[in-house]
């Protein structure tokens with residue numbers, strides 16, 4: 372019997388109006404996420420990862436497509452009902468300091484979602500906040516501190532505590548490590564994994580760091596110019612990449628000395644990313660692809676299943 376996924380994204384497209392033209396940030400994205408699973412989303416800067424994450428949480432309204440979360444299509448949900456569903460879906464941002472309110476103490480920042488959703492008396496809320504601070508590796512006394520008084524790693528722990536205080540089912544982690552030192556990155560990854568194991572959380576883990584995506588994810592989706600070009604189980608994708616773009620991304624990291632690869636392998640490959648305002652014809656990767664043929668310039672390859680559970684959008688896959 373097929374298990375119903377917690378999240379299904381179908382044909383999701385989001386564009387912005389930029390200087391009188393349409394910029395397609397995400398084009399017809401599809402994905403599924405099961406309970407307790409982590410889907411890594413990787414790609415170069417500007418490939419549409421954050422826009423996809425924000426559309427999933429309906430912080431942005433997509434142009435078209437469906438985001439079915441726990442049986443409900445969020446795209447069509449009225450604002451009032453959306454507010455209730457939001458309890459189950461949270462986001463951890465790249466820069467905790469700008470996501471937290473600097474005028475509030477850590478305790479008040481973590482308590483904020485409880486206040487918004489009227490979850491008990493002040494005393495009950497404070498008890499929950501203190502227990503959560505301890506759960507994420509801080510102490511109760513951190514509740515009285517202000518965010519700027521904490522280290523980067525501690526601030527990210529506060530952000531995680533705030534995201535988890537309402538017991539969500541899904542957490543979108545948008546570059547949660549990129550502002551942190553390598554040793555602290557490892558601690559935060561371990562914490563996220565422990566919390567996932569204990570509470571059965573599902574993560575969408577957005578990063579341009581292939582090493583951390585490989586470490587955190589069950590499955591991985593690779594994005595290029597707003598398009599999902601490959602999706603597969605993590606080992607399958609790393610061992611047998613089918614899309615030339617994924618192959619080049621992996622090569623670019625493998626060619627770095629190990630220390631540099633661990634630090635922040637901002638995935639980049641040779642050649643310039645075309646402007647999203649003037650997308651190439653056919654396959655959008657053909658301008659940088661060493662294997663491009665005539666048909667790659669003419670027709671856009673659909674994302675198709677090239678091996679069981681392994682999808683790639685390439686004529687040559």
Ligand SMILES: Nc1ncnc2c1ncn2[C@@H]1O[C@H](COP(=O)(O)OP(=O)(O)OP(=O)(O)O)[C@@H](O)[C@H]1O
Nearest residue numbers: 387389394396415416417418419420421422423647
């Ligand atoms: N509010 C907006 N208005 C106009 N264009 C936008 C807006 N948000 C994103 N974009 C554009 O959409 C595209 C995708 O951006 P997005 O931030 O989703 O990519 P990303 O992969 O998360 O990149 P990064 O890793 O740099 O955050 C980019 O070309 C970006 O400039």
